[in-house]
Amino acid sequence: MTDVKTYLREWAMPHVLCPGCAHGIVLRSFLESVDQLQLDRNKVAMVAGIGCSSRLVGYVDFCTLHGTHGRAPAFATGLKLARPELNVVVVTGDGDGLAIGGNHLIHAARRNIDMTVLMLNNSIYGMTGGQAAPTTPEGSVASTTPQGNTEPNFDACKLLIGAGASHVVRVLAANPLEMTKVMADAMTHPGFSFIEIISDCPEYFGRYNKVGGGAEMLSWMAVRDEGITIPLANKSFVKHVPSSAPPSGMKTGVLHREVRPVYAGVRGEQ
Amino acid sequence: MASMIVADALVRAGHDVKQSEVHGMAQRGGSVFSHIRWGSDVDSPLVPAGSAEVLAAFEWAEAIRWVEYVRDGGAVVADIRTIIPPGACTDRRSWATRYPDIDAGLFDGRHIKTRLIDASSTATELGNVRAANSVILGSVAAFLDIDDVHWEAAIASLVPRGTVEINIAAFRAGRTVSDAEVPQQVPDPDGFPGPHQIEIRHEWCKGCDICSRFCPEFCLEVDIDGKLVVVNADACTGCRLCELLCPDFAITIRPPLEPAIAAGPTDATGSST
Secondary structure, three states: OOOHHHHEOHHHOOOOOOOOOOHHHHHHHHHHHHHHHOOOHHHEEEEEOOOOHHHHHHHEOOEEEEOOOOOHHHHHHHHHHHOOOOEEEEEEEHHHHHHHOHHHHHHHHHHOOOOEEEEEEOOOEOOOOOEOOOOOOOOOOEOOEOOOOOOOOOOHHHHHHHHOOOEEEEEEOOOHHHHHHHHHHHHHOOOOEEEEEEOOOHHHHHHHOOOOOHHHHHHHHHHHEOOOOOOHHHOOOOOOOOOOOOOOOEOOEEEEEOOOOOOOOOOOOO | OHHHHHHHHHHHOOOEEEEEEEEOOHHHOOOEEEEEEEEOOOOOOOOOOOOEEEEEEOOHHHHHHHHHHEEEEEEEEEEOOOOOOHHHEEEOOOOEEOOOOOOOOOOHHHOOEEEEEOHHHHHHHHOOHHHHHHHHHHHHHOOOOOOHHHHHHHHHHHOOOOOHHHHHHHHHHHHHOOOOOOOOOOOOOOOOOOOOEEEEOOOOOOOOOHHHHHOOOOOEEEOOOOOEEEOOHHHOOOOOHHHHHOOOOOEEEEOOOOOOOOOOOOOOOOOOO
């Protein structure tokens, strides 16, 4: 096992993410999975749109493409068809992937393009000032919903299963070892893999909803989780688990897996 | 099961018998024991402390734990098998324990006869390690005045079908098996190599407090200036929780023997491509 820091563009570090933001934990787990699979770093292409999560591609020493808001799956589709030998990984956020880029995401899933999409769901628009996103849970406070969000939120995994994604997983950012395993699985899966990572935004979501900072938000994920995994945050050594229980009902783990033909372009080339 | 066999054999021999069992979680320090009282007329199932004729200990620490119940001049039959409970662990890094030494003369002061046997090895030689308890019963039988016919009938009626022969063979072996040699207790050759090394890259750390809040050993702390400090370096067990949960790649845990690379800004080119 090599030190995953060798996959970083160290000159660009430290990254811009706020203190306690779990996106960095996700990035580390992704690098560990690349290391586990022993992928050639010149054959890994990370594609991102706009948002906090999309900033991650700026710090990795792979081929990276920073595109326009929500269009990362579209860029990635073109990239994969032109250069099928690349391992294409899309990093997107909940606002980027489900709001402005919702159509691009579901159509990439429908075509079953061989790519992996990491959707970092922090339940809010973090970069632009904490506005409510399509994933903001009902009742949660955001800067545009000071009395609490009145709309129901997306279940991204159900959406993507419906759209035809052939591998759909949900994991918690508080669970780094499982994240690594799930990402390695997804990158070896032939077809469209979608991973929804429950990340956090301590700076906006945590502050507005009085959950707390990074550590409290990682613990909070355990309360949200109804899944088949045992999150690290559930261990009793965590000193403060906040009592304000967030909306639960999120199932984690591999939610859907099938093998079906991968879209290979007009000429049928793989 | 073993105590049921003893009780059944005593009933067959014409005694009034009362037996009680307690099942706790022995690995976590709980109790697993049974009392058997017999005689012409038994009213209570529990044996008062200091009055038991024989103590059958299936493990050495259990012998020490229950020897108070044996009367002066009674007998202890103990398997030399040792099962070290987590509660006896004194150092999770080296797995050092405070398990008592096996000592056949430990109860001599109370004139208690101590018989140490290696039931597992005896049963393995007979063909099935799972018959070890019958070996212990055989050794217990040597101290009780019950005819072997009753013992063997009790075993035959209670052990699982298909294992009667081996259990009776094990019982007979237990009657005659020679005392076990006390195994030499060797200290762990590897020993404790020292705590893992926590390396902090302060120029990347944002003082978010995740590592210090999740560290099970409380090694880390964010001080009043927001700077991460190692407060208890000796306690690090190398679980890497802090390293894996650090969003800023600021912590590296290195194994004890590997020299730490000096923290500080590294080569600006970063990596190979």
